Amino acid sequence: MSESAMQERFGAFGGRYVPETLIPALDELAAAYAEALRDPSFTVALDDALRTYVGRPSALSEAPRFSGRVGARVLLKREDLNHTGAHKINNALAQAMLAERIGKRRIIAETGAGQHGVATATACARLGLECVVYMGEEDMRRQELNVFRMRLMGASVVPVRSGTRTLKDATSEAIRDWVGSCEHSHYIIGSVVGPAPYPQMGRDFQAIIGREARAQVLDRTGRLPACVVACVGGGSNAMGIFHAFVPDPDVRLVGVEAAGRGLDTGEHSASLARGTPGVLHGSLSYLLQDADGQVHPAHSISAGLDYPGVGPEHAWLHDTGRATYEACTDDEALAAFGLFARLEGIVPALETAHAVAWVDARCGQWRPDDIILLCVSGRGDKDVAQVAQMHTFPG
Amino acid sequence: MLAERFASLRTSGRRALVCYVTAGHPDRGASLALVQGIAEAGADVIELGVPFSDPVADGPVIQQSSQSALEAGMTLDGTLDVAAAARPGVPLVLFSYLNPVLAAGRDVLRRASDAGFSGILVTDLPVGADPEREQWIGDGPLAFVRLVAPTTPAVRMAEIARHGSGFVYLISRLGVTGARADLPPGLRETVERLRASCTLPICVGFGVSTPDQAVAVGSVADGVVVGSALVAAAAKSVDGAVGFVRDLRSALDG
Numbered sequence: 001m002s003e004s005a006m007q008e009r010f011g012a013f014g015g016r017y018v019p020e021t022l023i024p025a026l027d028e029l030a031a032a033y034a035e036a037l038r039d040p041s042f043t044v045a046l047d048d049a050l051r052t053y054v055g056r057p058s059a060l061s062e063a064p065r066f067s068g069r070v071g072a073r074v075l076l077k078r079e080d081l082n083h084t085g086a087h088k089i090n091n092a093l094a095q096a097m098l099a100e101r102i103g104k105r106r107i108i109a110e111t112g113a114g115q116h117g118v119a120t121a122t123a124c125a126r127l128g129l130e131c132v133v134y135m136g137e138e139d140m141r142r143q144e145l146n147v148f149r150m151r152l153m154g155a156s157v158v159p160v161r162s163g164t165r166t167l168k169d170a171t172s173e174a175i176r177d178w179v180g181s182c183e184h185s186h187y188i189i190g191s192v193v194g195p196a197p198y199p200q201m202g203r204d205f206q207a208i209i210g211r212e213a214r215a216q217v218l219d220r221t222g223r224l225p226a227c228v229v230a231c232v233g234g235g236s237n238a239m240g241i242f243h244a245f246v247p248d249p250d251v252r253l254v255g256v257e258a259a260g261r262g263l264d265t266g267e268h269s270a271s272l273a274r275g276t277p278g279v280l281h282g283s284l285s286y287l288l289q290d291a292d293g294q295v296h297p298a299h300s301i302s303a304g305l306d307y308p309g310v311g312p313e314h315a316w317l318h319d320t321g322r323a324t325y326e327a328c329t330d331d332e333a334l335a336a337f338g339l340f341a342r343l344e345g346i347v348p349a350l351e352t353a354h355a356v357a358w359v360d361a362r363c364g365q366w367r368p369d370d371i372i373l374l375c376v377s378g379r380g381d382k383d384v385a386q387v388a389q390m391h392t393f394p395g
Numbered sequence: 396m397l398a399e400r401f402a403s404l405r406t407s408g409r410r411a412l413v414c415y416v417t418a419g420h421p422d423r424g425a426s427l428a429l430v431q432g433i434a435e436a437g438a439d440v441i442e443l444g445v446p447f448s449d450p451v452a453d454g455p456v457i458q459q460s461s462q463s464a465l466e467a468g469m470t471l472d473g474t475l476d477v478a479a480a481a482r483p484g485v486p487l488v489l490f491s492y493l494n495p496v497l498a499a500g501r502d503v504l505r506r507a508s509d510a511g512f513s514g515i516l517v518t519d520l521p522v523g524a525d526p527e528r529e530q531w532i533g534d535g536p537l538a539f540v541r542l543v544a545p546t547t548p549a550v551r552m553a554e555i556a557r558h559g560s561g562f563v564y565l566i567s568r569l570g571v572t573g574a575r576a577d578l579p580p581g582l583r584e585t586v587e588r589l590r591a592s593c594t595l596p597i598c599v600g601f602g603v604s605t606p607d608q609a610v611a612v613g614s615v616a617d618g619v620v621v622g623s624a625l626v627a628a629a630a631k632s633v634d635g636a637v638g639f640v641r642d643l644r645s646a647l648d649g
């Protein structure tokens with residue numbers, strides 16, 4: 001059966017729950033991916049593109065004023081400084097190069113906040129590939145600027161009007177496209193979700209975040225961080241920064257989900273905190289669902305976290321206790337968005353602001369010599385218009 | 396019951412007419428009347444679809460039918476109730492995505508059987524994806540209908556045939572469900588390739604929307620599956636949908 005070196009499951013989670021039509025395409029992808037990793041001409045070209053086009057390695061910054069406030073030394077892994085402004089480009093560029101390698105010149109993507117769509121449109125423009133991005137109508141409204149950026153780079157952005165009109169239904173629509181086009185199209189999923197080999201591949205392409213950060217922290221401080229913190233939508237920036245630290249038993253790994261209007265309101269995106277195992281978009285993982293197995297719509301102020309599922313490897317890290325998952329509300333994230341801008345001169349993405357908010361909420365509970373490694377998954381330029389509409393900042 | 400139905404079709408040299416409808420669509424009462432009506436109009440097998448919130452294999456028609464059924468409160472248990480109340484006298488296949496089946500618990504297969512289902516088809520559980528759950532379904536009281544796609548290689552076809560029962564559902568084209576004006580080229584070859592490794596009856600679906608297409612499919616396969624075109628007709632009127640099935644039946648037998 002589906003012979004490949006790929007890891008299809010993380011404990012009980014993951015798998016390939018897809019229509020039969022896609023099985024051969026997933027087999028082909030898994031084989032091509034494994035082969036590409038063994039081929040120096042691919043890995044060298046990817047390293048070069050990450051260095052000279054994306055701008056890697058991304059900086060590790062001190063956060064002196066925020067550190068002073070929370071009472072620990074916070075170090076920032078600056079994925080916001082990447083070309084296109086988020087970690088998404090690490091995966092999108094690598095997968096676009098893989099697609100080119102297997103001769104698939106039409107690329108499909110889904111996007112929530114638009115960051116993955118922009119990253120994919122960017123990679124496609126650079127490689128001369130056709131690019132179709134599915135985006136919920138609601139998110140197109142929330143993230144107008146990114147819609148414009150994608151179109152500017154030659155991508156077609158298809159509004160999705162079914163269901164929730166957000167990331168969940170954009171993903172379903174992208175899968176539908178792929179079921180019909182898999183012979184000549186490659187689907188670049190924007191997070192560590194989906195059927196195998198996507199969760200592993202997405203994690204591998206994002207793992208550069210943690211590899212760099214681990215070396216940078218050691219180099220700068222001579223020790224490992226006490227805690228690594230990242231926001232969790234599908235979970236790709238978190239998986240990316242966690243991966244290198246999983247074997248370090250003393251490093252606490254914390255993923256921060258979106259608590260939306262509150263964990264007890266039913267309007268949130270906290271799949272790990274409040275979900276139960278189920279199957280959505282090709283894998284078994286934690287899922288917001290009702291007793292009948294219908295997927296419950298998620299809510300978050302941040303389009304990139306507004307998803308009722310989560311990557312299967314997080315489900316496994318959660319169940320094994322290797323990582324813990326916390327949640328911050330819309331209001332906490334909004335406050336952290338402004339706080340971080342004022343204290344550090346960094347406007348974080350609203351997604352990232354959830355991780356900032358969690359660290360901030362523990363002001364005074366840290367040990368002074370604790371090092372906290374915080375993944376700044378993206379910059380907040382895309383969110384400025386949305387936040388300006390709903391919030392007035394002092395001064 | 397599926398086996399007997401296909402055996403008797405084979406003896407009489409007729410093609411199976413397999414009809415898909417979404418449970419609870421256009422509404423609960425009409426759904427019941429629809430199941431009974433299409434059975435009387437000549438359906439050999441009825442696939443009763445459990446509406447799901449995220450039907451990734453379905454095109455707009457079945458998506459909409461699922462969404463409206465869900466909004467009206469249809470569930471997997473509700474689907475079993477429709478079947479039990481309809482008792483249409485032809486074999487029923489429970490047609491579902493995996494998640495509602497998992498949520499329904501270990502005894503769901505027996506409950507479905509009690510409600511009158513003789514088979515189950517799970518859209519997003521391809522052969523080999525989850526051996527443990529596949530075995531659970533395979534060992535249960537329902538025939539386990541598996542799908543073959545145009546992309547499925549010959550070795551995999553053999554494997555699917557070995558793991559399935561009742562009949563094999565051959566998806567005639569790439570893409571999601573939805574009525575099409577034409578039939579895919581190469582269908583005959585695909586059916587023959589499948590037949591080489593498969594002793595189960597082969598029913599072909601995805602896109603069949605007219606009696607002429609049904610006849611064309613019937614000339615190469617053991618049965619024809621009609622879904623989206625029927626659901627679209629049912630959205631307008633149950634009588635229209637039943638009339639459509641009658642037309643399909645007489646074309647196939649003609």
Ligand SMILES: Cc1ncc(COP(=O)(O)O)c(C=O)c1O
Pocket residue numbers: 086087088112113114115116190191192231232233234235236237238303304305349351352377378379
């Ligand atoms: C800046 C940023 N951070 C985080 C996310 C959430 O995705 P993931 O959990 O896969 O990192 C997104 C998604 O759009 C994003 O744009």
